Amino acid sequence: MPNSFGKIFNITTWGESHGTGIGVVIDGCPPNLLISVEEIQAELDRRRPGQSDIVTQRKETDKVEIISGLYEGRTTGTPIAMMVANADQRSSAYDEIAEKFRPSHADYTYENKFGLRDPRGGGRSSARETVGRVAAGAIAKKLLTISGAIEIRAYLTQVHDITMPLLERFPTLSEVESNPVRCPDPETAERMIERIKAVRAEGDSVGGVIECRIRGLHAGLGEPVFDRLEADLAKAMLSLPATKGFEVGSGFSGTTMKGSDHNDPFIMKNGKVRTTSNFSGGVQGGISNGEEIVFRTAFKPTATISQSQKTVTVKGEETELAAKGRHDPCVVPRAVPIVEAMAALVIVDHWMRHAAQNRSFKL
Secondary structure: OOOEEOOOOEEEEEEOOOOOEEEEEEEOOOOOOEOOHHHHHHHHHHHOOOOOOOOOOOOOOOOEEEEEOEEOOEEOOOOEEEEEEOOOOOHHHHOHHHOEOOOOOOHHHHHHHHOOOOOHHHHHHOHHHHHHHHHHHHHHHHHHHHHHOOEEEEEEEEEOOEEOOOOOOOOOHHHHOOOOOOOOOHHHHHHHHHHHHHHHHOOOOOOEEEEEEEEOOOOOOOEOOOEOHHHHHHHHHHOOOOEEEEEEOOHHHHHHOOHHHHOOOEEEEOOEEEEOOOOOOOEEOOEEOOOOEEEEEEEOOOOOOOOOEEEEEOOOOEEEEOOOOOOOOOOHHHHHHHHHHHHHHHHHHHHHHHHHHOOOOOO
8 A cells, every 4th residue: 555664563644734634553563562652752843843943934733642552551452543633734825836836846746646636735745744654653663672772863964065074983862963953963063054044045945865873783684585674774765755865885885896895894793793894784685784774865955945936837837936835945854753763664664574484583
């Protein structure tokens, strides 16, 4: 189903940007997991709009309500349904685009796919759909933390042409959350913030890159041939709005290296097989090798800008459109918790699949 993701730990998101609400149904979560609304809310608070002056000022508290699947604070093993109500809809700001296709948006393609579309804030194609992913990802993160001490950390490495220095270590959450752009290098973060403010003043937008690292993962996760771990991570990331690229480990830069430089030599360390480098990004043959998984996702500039652009109407008439409403001049900072959520959903699903296939692998 196109609105569902995952084989065993399965999620289905629902709702539109300007509908009554938006949410998710999780099927396959094990019973007896202690989970609180506060844990889920903490992740949603990282994603919500209006957090700083460099993101959209749509005022949504994104307060989550758990409708089913919990009893006395523990999961029951039945489907978990969660909902977040939409409060600050200003649908009138989208009256014009009911008749005009926004450049580089999903308006034209949705119209051709379904024969109609919800123009209010992009409807189902809006990034507001990711509320459900983040709520589900909070539960996936909790499972990974208690079952294997697995940590997932995403952060910005690039905004427009501003790139942070190579980070050799695993950053802390407080470092990532210390500034509005969620870049763990303070000096680079300041430059990123100024660039975003500058392009916003011009009625324009910029994109960027998010790096994500996963540590504490056992070797052996991944399902060759078609469900390779990096293939499922790529699908998860490229299913996010505004994404245009994915790479793992050395990525495209590895094409400039020789095999003698790129190969990750094996050694024994503290009784475990390890590698002395990690150009593979923690995945070999589509299966985790026990090293940190490292991947990057590229986000395009926000398609909605206030500058006038050429377009056509639904009747095929050439015209111009200057966007109205409240939009992010750079979507990437708010995408950090979404990337983490999708990574957690992939890893917990593969963890469960591996456990189902290999009895010796305990959850």
